[in-house]
Amino acid sequence: MSNWKNVNNWHWVSKNCLNWAQKYFDAQLVGLQAERDGNKVAITKVNECVGDVDLSQRKGKLITIYGVELKLTWEGTTANGTQATGKIHVPEVAHDTEADEYVFDVSVDNDSQEKQVLRDVVKKQLAPLMIDKFEKLATAMIKENSSDVYIEQKDKAGSGAPTVGVTKERTGVTHINKTTSNVTSTTSTEKSGSKVNTTTLQETIEFQTSAHELFETLLDPQRASVWTRGPAQVSKQVGSKFQFFNGNVSGEILEVEPDKKIVQSWRLASWPAGHYSTVTMTFNQGNDNVELTVKQTGVPIGEEELTQRNWAGYYWRAIKQSFGFGAVF
Template identity: 30%
Template sequence: MAKWGEGDPRWIVEERPDATNVNNWHWTEKNAGPWSKDRLKELLNNLKITQNGVDCKVTEVEKVEGEASANNRKGKLIFFYEWDIKLKWEGHLAGSKDVVKGEVHIPNLSEENDVSEVDMTVTIKGSGEEAQRLKAFMHNVGRDEIRKQLKEYVRSLKEEFSKGLILPKKGETTVKPDSISTITSGFNKKINMEPVISTQNKQIGCKLDTKTIELSETFQCRADEFYNAMTKIEMVTAFTQGHVKMEVEKGGKFALFGGNVTGEFKELVPGKKIVQYWRYKQWPEQHFSEVTFTIEEKDDHTLVKLKQDLVPASEVEQTNELDPIDAEEII
């Protein structure tokens, strides 16, 4: 390793008010889950929806399941949230003593979709003309009011969890507002290198022509940081900009890009090596390639070598576009 005072200055902890995370270079994270559950219940419980002689109210937030977090990477705020919400409601028409009860289900409130596009299903218990009118009211008017509350949740999440994530630089005691940017996903890649595709063809099964893809790239980060970027679900979500399923253990499954890429972890050596079985959805059924990441930390950077064997020859170009270390932005 480099001697004290040498190497990339971003790796050196300088004098500063907090003495940590110099220039906001490293990934920091806050768990926003418990706060989010309380905030969603506060915003939705007892929500009154009244218009033209129709009175409805959310009587209970029956279920709030999911997670949320706020992250700082190089001075950029990255928010993740995914919630499955179920509400109970009741309502009646003016002049009627009958009370109609029902439910509203919000299966996927997440950063992937704008709040105005969030799916919401309205159901009722019972039948009859009044019940159908109230269901239509909740479907047309009630959903808009609930979306307003969900939009307020997202706004307050970002406001509350921006505090303390962006740290002042050396010589500063506060953070200037214009130094903060809020995004939903993305990393900043440092060095691009063209892939080298071996000319050696292989055949498996029914004479399927395959090739090997090899990549080598240098990143301005620690080896452990790169390893986390490939195995920590929040960071993989930011890279892929989509929903991620991942079990980070030997034999654990993963699904990326909406299920278009699936596979299994074959070997995991923190900060040093990742081996995966990996396939693209359009490949021949049950055919997997084998991807090996070799991670080597140098004095002031980390060298990552990727080797992907058994890629169908006809899919090399498409596969190369999805290879993690050849993406536009990472780490």
Template identity: 30%
Template sequence: MAKWGEGDPRWIVEERADATNVNNWHWTERDATGWSSDKLKSLLLGLRLENDEGSCEITEVSKVEGEASINNRKGKLIFFYEWNLKASWTGTSKSGIKYRGSVEIPNLSDENDMEDLDISISLNKDEPETSLVQLMKSKGADKIREVLGSYVGLLRSEFTQGMILPTANGMLQLQSSSQSKAKTDKTRISSSSRTAAPPVNPGVKIPTCKFSLTETFITSPEDLYRVFVNQEMTQAFTHAPATVDGEKGGRFQLLGGNVLGEFTELVQNEKLVMKWRYNNWPCEHYATVTLSFADRRNETELRMDCRGVPNDDEERTRDGWRRFYFEAIKQTFGFGARLF
């Protein structure tokens, strides 16, 4: 049998720093079906877009059929997901006329790229023709692909924790694959899996950008400030469990762990500065978010300055702050006002 120190991953006794066998070295499977169903609904529901003709929004996700799992075989992660989705959308013209339609996505799976995804968008029967259908078929389809791509990224990041345990060298090489279950039995150990991967350098530089948003809320700076630092109020507008430690150096985690960070500066009722990130960003990379609260008599003007966002995630971050922070806060606490 293998001797201690040989570190040959072909043997059952895999070398670890604590001199025990790697628990997940052979075959383990983690079911992600329930989590995926909830995540797909939350990502699609409320998706909104508009143009000069009016606006469209996904108002119901009526069918989420399928399954998802992650398998670990000898240090190799294999992701499997297959979904059939159906949703309803509502369009509102500039004149106030409402239209209703449906969205069908029959082939969201690990075997298809996002650009190959079939997205069928149509008007309901007996609905009059409207140009808003084209808005849904163009920009709407692009937005749907974007949020479904976010689901895949979150599946790969949230459910891999604990499935690969460290070796004596500090890290076992992590590999991932989009193969289906039918292909997993054919998986073979490549020669590269016999050596430990070098630690990832968390200081690696990536292209980033900055942007600003301004929003007006019908409330006082005191009340609005409290929404961001009070755990119960944060859970109310995110409609999900959250942890919030509203003091300097205090950490927060929102939206099922999809958003996390730390407060770095607090000036009560005037300014909040935080380190902020999506959990699928590169390891230890944070954006810096500054919230400035300005008293406008019966209203509060909130300016959000964000820098350090990965270039390819700017649109998702902008949209996320508008939808999951600003619009959600207004709807939950009745702070609604015009959008800038």
């Protein structure tokens, strides 16, 4: 990968590390063994490793984003000499999976009561060893692939090793960092057969980046999973649905002009059922920054402060902190 033009590691650079991850799991999992009371099991093959594994860098910060499904084969011998084989299915190994959240579906070929003890050893003794390997994936990925996305700045004072992004999931939307916005006159709209009194919010936010980078950050699912700190469902396709923060924020993409405008329906889960506002984001490219003007119509009366806080804390502050797009106050 050529990154010689990425001066000071400013731009977003990403490497697909799926092939590397497949080799990592082969090396770390095949041959892994566990035993209990003379009952022994071991992984013999990684049959399938599919999904997305990416290492990204932005302004000197390395970020691991991954989500893969694993299918493996195991074999074992009971204390009395009965042999067995079977399969292990791990639906998801992801950057935001906690150690106690992994799921292991274990099957036994030609199952019998006598072989069940081996299945139990796989789930209770072998699975924790597998989790340990899963938890070390991000560190190993950075160690072995960072040179492809990060340029060492050895000749510059004050430069050092890149920082590492943390991408653990947020469990909800909390109210933080109140922002200043313009609130216009209230209106009323009809939703799901009931009248909802609404108002309009508008604000302009400055980011130290280009309109293109900010546009991609808002609509690219991999980038969005970084600043939302969790799974992000979003795309640039008009008519597609989006969902952030475990469904606390959701809507639909209504209009897209690359690097210029995004129009979307948008709602908080706490709003009246079926009610959506309309958010128009306009990008104004400056010499060394971009101003984003956000106009939101149809915000329910009484929800203004909550809505402003969530934009400020969970969109603008999070984006600036994650990608270095400007000062955070």
